[in-house]
Amino acid sequence: MGSNHPHLGSTRSEYVLGTNPAELARLGLQHRLWSDSAHTLWRRAGVQPGSHVLDLGCGPGFATADLLQIVASEAPGAPRGSVVAVDESQPYLDHVRSLSNDRGLVPAITIRADLNQTGSLAPLRGRDLDAAYARWVFCFVSNPQAVAEGVRDALRPGGRLVVQDYFDYEAMTVAPRYESFTKAVIATGKSWRLRGGDPDIMGRLPMMLERYGFRVTHLEAHQRLARPHEPMWHWPQTFWYNFLPVLVQLGLLTEADREQWLRDWAELSRTPGAFAKLPPLFDLIAEKE
Ligand SMILES: C[S@@+](CC[C@H](N)C(=O)[O-])C[C@H]1O[C@@H](n2cnc3c(N)ncnc32)[C@H](O)[C@@H]1O
Numbered sequence: 001m002g003s004n005h006p007h008l009g010s011t012r013s014e015y016v017l018g019t020n021p022a023e024l025a026r027l028g029l030q031h032r033l034w035s036d037s038a039h040t041l042w043r044r045a046g047v048q049p050g051s052h053v054l055d056l057g058c059g060p061g062f063a064t065a066d067l068l069q070i071v072a073s074e075a076p077g078a079p080r081g082s083v084v085a086v087d088e089s090q091p092y093l094d095h096v097r098s099l100s101n102d103r104g105l106v107p108a109i110t111i112r113a114d115l116n117q118t119g120s121l122a123p124l125r126g127r128d129l130d131a132a133y134a135r136w137v138f139c140f141v142s143n144p145q146a147v148a149e150g151v152r153d154a155l156r157p158g159g160r161l162v163v164q165d166y167f168d169y170e171a172m173t174v175a176p177r178y179e180s181f182t183k184a185v186i187a188t189g190k191s192w193r194l195r196g197g198d199p200d201i202m203g204r205l206p207m208m209l210e211r212y213g214f215r216v217t218h219l220e221a222h223q224r225l226a227r228p229h230e231p232m233w234h235w236p237q238t239f240w241y242n243f244l245p246v247l248v249q250l251g252l253l254t255e256a257d258r259e260q261w262l263r264d265w266a267e268l269s270r271t272p273g274a275f276a277k278l279p280p281l282f283d284l285i286a287e288k289e
Helices: 021-044 062-071 090-102 144-154 179-194 205-211 231-249 255-270
Strands: 052-056 082-087 109-112 129-135 155-166 173-175 214-222 275-277 281-288
Touching: 021 062, 021 090, 021 129, 021 155, 021 231, 021 281, 052 062, 052 144, 062 082, 062 090, 062 129, 082 090, 090 109, 129 144, 144 155, 144 205, 155 205, 173 179, 179 231, 179 255, 205 214, 205 281, 231 255
Parallel strands: 052 082, 052 129, 082 109, 129 155
Antiparallel strands: 155 281, 173 275, 214 281
């Protein structure tokens, strides 16, 4: 079905943040700001040279490229690892390929699939993968149980599902508080839920995985702050700059709300001592039994 919304890409079912060039650039910045925690988590989950890994909802492939670098084995004769990259967006999958070319890496195996469709991960069944990584993906899918089952069937026994995602997303705020910011956070949560997503997904995922053949071995939260002069300030800023027009288009904010938000953010950015309390990001590792 076609969409008449320029920010939502070509299909109505496409995920709510869209796949336009500004969003692609934002995902690159976001990866740089969060890559330390991703690498720490991958190490903890045993991702290493020779590993076979799935990058689920890989986006433009910034994490995929790092994973390709890790699994490629330097040792002569040692088995080479691989990365399978799955996303519903063809432009993003094209970017995954060009990124690995630019870095001189053996490319990922790319698969275009809509995780909201039943059986979307069936082509991966029985692949005996060592690990699957899903960052900021479960919060957008309408049937996380089906995705968990698909991942379980793609992993070897003892293989790990590694997730970074949100719980209590709407706890994001700024100090001093601004009504315009609170409104925008609430509208964002609504927009994800309207598409079948859940900004509280990490509150449900550990229990769900324990029911679907996994044992949760690691769970941790990152509560980060951002101050106006820090690189992390650009994370919320780029998100809101990109997403506020979408919220207006969806009828969840008015144009006046958006303009007020921009004025308040500019003021906040100039206020000595102001800070943003970012949405808590959770790390999870679950082992297939
Ligand atoms: C916020 S981005 C995260 C990308 C990447 N995991 C990262 O951490 O940079 C969410 C990604 O999930 C993908 N996605 C959302 N819903 C999907 C679905 N139903 N099927 C497949 N991919 C989906 C989007 O296309 C997008 O690339």
